[in-house]
Amino acid sequence: METKRMGFETKMVHAGVPRDPYGSAVVPIYQTSTFAFENAQNGADRFAGRAEGYIYTRLGNPTVRALERQVAELEEGADAVATSSGMGAVNTVYMTLLGQGAHLVSTASVYGPSRLLVEKHFSRFGVEATYLDTSDVSKVCAAIRPNTRMVYVESPSNPAMLVSDIQALADLAHQRGALLVVDNTFASPYLQKPLTLGADISLHSVTKFLNGHADVVGGIVVARDEALCGRLRALMIATGCNMDPHQAFLVSRGIKTLSLRIERAQRNAMQVARWLEAHPKVAWVRYVGLESHPQHELVKRQMSGFGSMISFELKGGFEAGRRLMDNVRLALLAVSLGGVESLIEHPASMTHAGVPSADRLEAGITEGLVRFSVGIEHVDDLIADLAQALDRI
Numbered sequence: 001m002e003t004k005r006m007g008f009e010t011k012m013v014h015a016g017v018p019r020d021p022y023g024s025a026v027v028p029i030y031q032t033s034t035f036a037f038e039n040a041q042n043g044a045d046r047f048a049g050r051a052e053g054y055i056y057t058r059l060g061n062p063t064v065r066a067l068e069r070q071v072a073e074l075e076e077g078a079d080a081v082a083t084s085s086g087m088g089a090v091n092t093v094y095m096t097l098l099g100q101g102a103h104l105v106s107t108a109s110v111y112g113p114s115r116l117l118v119e120k121h122f123s124r125f126g127v128e129a130t131y132l133d134t135s136d137v138s139k140v141c142a143a144i145r146p147n148t149r150m151v152y153v154e155s156p157s158n159p160a161m162l163v164s165d166i167q168a169l170a171d172l173a174h175q176r177g178a179l180l181v182v183d184n185t186f187a188s189p190y191l192q193k194p195l196t197l198g199a200d201i202s203l204h205s206v207t208k209f210l211n212g213h214a215d216v217v218g219g220i221v222v223a224r225d226e227a228l229c230g231r232l233r234a235l236m237i238a239t240g241c242n243m244d245p246h247q248a249f250l251v252s253r254g255i256k257t258l259s260l261r262i263e264r265a266q267r268n269a270m271q272v273a274r275w276l277e278a279h280p281k282v283a284w285v286r287y288v289g290l291e292s293h294p295q296h297e298l299v300k301r302q303m304s305g306f307g308s309m310i311s312f313e314l315k316g317g318f319e320a321g322r323r324l325m326d327n328v329r330l331a332l333l334a335v336s337l338g339g340v341e342s343l344i345e346h347p348a349s350m351t352h353a354g355v356p357s358a359d360r361l362e363a364g365i366t367e368g369l370v371r372f373s374v375g376i377e378h379v380d381d382l383i384a385d386l387a388q389a390l391d392r393i
């Protein structure tokens, strides 16, 4: 079905689904490692790209391909490459765009492993990086060098909820001969479409909102242009970080309810954020939907909704954070985000415990900071759970 001109919700359900000989309503799981050729000539033609058809699952698989087409349409990109994990997607982008002597500029509070991959591993191959607050375009402008190949931003960022101006950064990167890459995991294409704002690549940990059910790890990279997507695919194949067909089947299924899940979760998040803002034990709340968010106007221009990620600071600091974690009952005490179930975590003692405290503070991770991924439960139950846990601090 041709869905390119149809609405987002129609694409969620129908985009990428190929015609099936049995009329299967959903894309079957092609659980096979290899595909037989019709004859010697057909084998030669498939390898040469002269004939349609699959060869070997690391190179391509119908179930995975359907997911790639589905997400490429949702992001309004030319094409997409699915990967084994979100980090597989990040690595595919880094290895495709960076080489010996290259430099990148990135968000200081970017997903920790995305920064570690550069600082610990790409540095061994002569890649240089500058980490800064990309919500300040003038700082990015000053940091770009002649060898800067890529500006890599996460917006909203994790867990500081800083928002970067994608359109302004795309213009700046292009003027200076670099590409703009956006990690769109926190927003999902339902709320933000970086490629339509000028970014060259939008990538996801599909583990989070796209799959949305906390039962798959996976990633995807979407490119604005076909040729760039071809380079990304070649790298993914060479490094072997392909997505498995069973993973792709589950993610495709998750995506069919993306807008419904996000609508419900963000309605809950707004109520939880307002309730927390009024609570005496909470110092401040950072949620892109609140008027108190320093970039609320940019958010309204760049995103079509506010999502369901909330950060808040407890007046009692580190110990209060730990006590809250030990007393919540409904929200799961777990990392990750974007699922139907609410998840809560304390970055200073968990995800960011290994980061030196000075660096932590620079990335906006204070001692009493709590990150809450609001799920689709009944909002009264979520608030009651937080209320009883806060009472115990």
Ligand SMILES: *Cc1c(COP(=O)(O)O)cnc(C)c1O
Pocket (backbone or CB within 6 Å): 085, 086, 087, 088, 111, 114, 154, 158, 183, 185, 186, 204, 205, 206, 207, 208, 217, 218, 219
């Ligand atoms: C989780 C996450 C990743 C990494 O994804 P995995 O699927 O865990 O490999 C990358 N970026 C962001 C913003 C994430 O939240």
